[in-house]
Amino acid sequence: MAEVDDFRDAVAGVLDGLWPAAVDVATGDATKVAEAAVQQGWLQLGPEGAADYLVAAVRTLGRRACPLPLADAYVASRLLPDHADAIGAGEVRPVVVLGAGPLIVDDAATSSHVLVVDTLTGALTLREIDGAEPLDGLARPAWRRLTPGAVVAERTVAPAAVAEAVAVLRLGVAARAVAAAGRAHELAVEHAKVRRQFGRVIGAFGAVQQRVAAGQIDLSASEALVDEAVGALLAGRDDAPLAAALAARHARTAAQRVLAGAQHTLGAVGFFEEHDAAWLFRRVHTDLTHLGSGGLDDRRDDGVAGRLLAGEALPHFHLGARAEAFRDEVRALLDRHRSGDGYDVEALRQEMDEQSLLALNWPAEHGGRAVEVEEQVVLHEEMKYAGGPVDRAMSATMLIGHSLLRHGTPEQKAQFLPLLHAGQMAFCLGYSEPEAGSDLASLRTRAVRDDDGDGWVIDGQKLWTTRGQTASHVWLAVRTDPDATPRHAGITIFLVPMDTPGITVQQHVALSGEISCTVFYDGVRVPDSARVGEVHGGWKVITDALTAERVVMGGVAATLRRHFDETLALLRARVAAGGEVDALDRDRIAWVAARLQAARALVLRATRSMDGSGSGSAADARIAGPMAAVLSGDLAEELGRTCLDVLGPEAALAGRYDAAIRVAPMYVIGGGTNDIQRGIIARGLGLPRE
Known part of the structure; x- marks a missing residue:
């Protein structure tokens, strides 16, 4: 990993002198960048199968809105090994076109040859480029319509080679688009820290914090999916094409959302061509056209929905x-x-x-x-x-x-x-109160020393205490110092038997059908031996308990995966019986599949950050858990709606899908609402408190 990081930094160093920023699209010389690519060996990655180095370079180019076709060179050198040396030396500078469509390419006007790949038969044709017409439109540098010349090489390759080629091209475009959107997001975050309106920096406004956090989640999720697909390619796994398709499908929506959020935060500043954001806007949307209908899409049933409906499973996360x-x-x-x-x-x-x-x-x-x-x-x-x-x-x-x-x-x-x-501890959590849900530091249930100082008297009320009616003990957070500053400094934890006199349990039925309780504490006397941790030191005890929730979140993602797999089984049966899954439903299946895989990836990152084994900065580690929690919660609701829509009325009858969609809001509310979690993420990115 360190070697890949060094390579990325080297690529950035070269670009600093040739194409420093996205705004240099207007004046940058892509030919000189292409020459540097030859000199630095960037076109020699294909024969080595160095997909991780390729993606590192493409991401660096994407941040500067430079569409040098490195992935095309990588693919061409693997499909045409006899020409790999010529490609590496820059004697053949290929751009790849899939299918028999028009030869319109996004190559920064640097290509000398075009490689046409028939994705159905595996037939390859490498031709010289006789001429090219620049096409005015969204793309900068402009797309070109090529006039093909003499045939240089022809051959037919196996389906696996075609699948790998499509996977690499998808990853290249997805990585570039996400990197470009990510750069816009970085600029927006920095802008939100200094731009003042109404006497405050705009990063203190709740709406801006929510938007920035949402962008960070989409960005991190897409980056994680690209990384996972690269790992699958490097390992030669059979599910690498599906992993790449999932990364591409996620990028298609996420990059657009990240960019839009950045533009909204930047406001008019990012709307003019003096700012990088205007050029990143062109780059992101140009790349997304390659990932949509008519581009690297589902037309051969090799995309997400096609592969899943044909029987493939979501790629497995190999954890060692x-x-x-x-x-x-x-x-x-x-x-x-x-x-x-x-x-x-x-x-x-x-x-x-x-x-x-x-x-x-x-x-x-x-x-x-x-x-x-x-x-x-x-x-x-x-x-x-x-x-x-x-x-x-x-x-x-x-x-x-x-x-x-x-x-x-x-x-x-x-x-x-x-x-x-032994698994025989029947407990419940006594955290939430009428005035303290996600803001646990505001809890008011009080414990005061009794007259002889050997025990405590607890008074107050707790809400939404799941399993309170069957618990033997409650893990109870109470305030022992009402004047403490900061507020969380005056909290203490007790482990209290639920049959203690003064405890009254009132049951309620939740939307999910689960029993939850309001628990009243009226003059509840407990010995000091029931206290866990130091007096007024409960926040540390709570924090240690909540850290473990990162592992528990992996279970949430697994629950959603089971619902998704069961939905796929029903849709496959429909297709096998002669039915259809229409284009809209196929795209919805592809999107929730990509989101589910992203949630799994973020949960894994969050859990690895618990012991310091995860990648990224300390700031990344602090927000890894909240990002995974928000994505998992949002996905639970989205997956439930999608299952109902694609399966039809029967999914609303009593059973797994009925229960799944009714419990989904709790994934967004429980353990700190997603709105609060996004605020934590925003502050982790350096924005001030609202």
């Missing part, structure tokens, strides 16, 4: 040999305890206790099992994909187990850790 071996272990465990359409939950729980699967990374003295972060992700993915047969046990160990290990007393550990290890 150890994690994948663990995945096999978990799947075998689930298979052993299948019972009809479900599971023998008690037998499954007992075996998980025996294998310490509910005590991952606990200390050995508490029966822990040492694993990597990726293995934790695997466990939650597989259990959630299976329908969550031990949901409560897994939630308990993730949300309070790790905090007890860090902050619990020896007596608390002795009492509760064995229950958590």
